[in-house]
Amino acid sequence: MAPPAATSADHLFERIYAAVRRIPAGRVATYGGISAIATGTPRAARTVGWALNALPGSEAAPVPWWRVVNSQGRISNTASPTAAVDQRALLEAEGVEFGLDGRTDLDRFGWSEEG
DNA sequence: GCGTTGACTATTG
């Protein structure tokens, strides 16, 4: 199945992108959190990954997809093998620290729509 | 409307 283009509007995707854009630098959000904001339920986390998969991820950065991690604060197996490395590098560049196991403390870097 | 797929999450061993 080929995911739709990120330019397609009138879809839950746009709402997901909007939620991801709200994530400030130096913070990370979980798929469940984005799902809760976009769909209203954290059960649609899979759809969030689906939406992010449609992102171009090229030069321009319409959505900070790298700020989205799984519930364990770990970088999920991305579609590209190099994406995980880039994602961690980008997060570290923003101030997010990773543990030896490649996990980040969601209690400190985890973001919520608090402000 | 159905079957398949997916960057998920929680539970069990």
Add this chain to the structure above:
DNA sequence: TCAATAGCCAACG
């Protein structure tokens, strides 16, 4: 911590 299983939701053909 890792591997396997079950449940969940949305989109595509």
